[in-house]
Amino acid sequence: MGAECHHAESAQPGLEGVALANAVAAAQAQCERTRERLTPPRRRVLELLLESDGPMKAYDLIAAYGQDGEPAKPPTVYRALEFLERLGFAHRIESLNAYVPCRMEGAGHRAAFLICECCGAAQEFEPDFSAQFAAAEIAGYAVRTVTLEARGLCPACKVQT
Template identity: 65%
Template sequence: MTGPRRRVLELLLGAGEPVKAYDLIARFGTDGQAAKPPTVYRALEFLERQGMVHRIASISAYVACTGGGPAHAAAFLICDCCGATQEVHPARGDSFALAAEAAGYVIERTTIEGHGRCPACRVAA
């Protein structure tokens, strides 16, 4: 793995939460210097193709994968109140893949996003 790809993955693993690409660009340099945007975007694209990173489209952010390998269905619960995000492993992701297979498709990546309120925000409301 190249240095820039490794650095982007380290930043995402260290964050423990979804991070926007421009925040990664700002944090990229170990000497406080930002990276060039194409460097980070190319690294993110590669890491996503390898199943090491997921893009959460609804919040325009990236998160390190918590497991499952490149072909697993990634599902995220996103709190619209506090922004907490949690990856879950839905059993229904398998049925989606089976339905695609029956239609002649081969799915390479699936990302499901569910928005609502986390337990803490539900109690506070």
């Protein structure tokens, strides 16, 4: 994923082993609570996102989908992503055409990201949209969702060249 620099992309190391299993199990449990179904393709895509060190493109997911190297068909992955986004298990980063697993505990529908233009890392943070909601109210808009993406340099890339 590191597109422009050589730093190890370790800001958000992917999950493995037990941590991965726990994360998937947590998603499973939440689904059962809300009568949603974490079906095999959905689970598989969630796993891939959680394992990744950084944002994944849809076609990265498609290529990585089959344990045997067989790619998925695009709709399989896009449908899974739609589900994961709806449930809040994943977010789309519009400015990258890429996807990340949600790293925030129980954050509902709010998402905000700090995106490093050097190494490609994307860090989710808890947004405070009060100023934006105020602006929306003045304009008479009923806001449903807000996406915010701040681009710049992460601490590691800021230091080096």
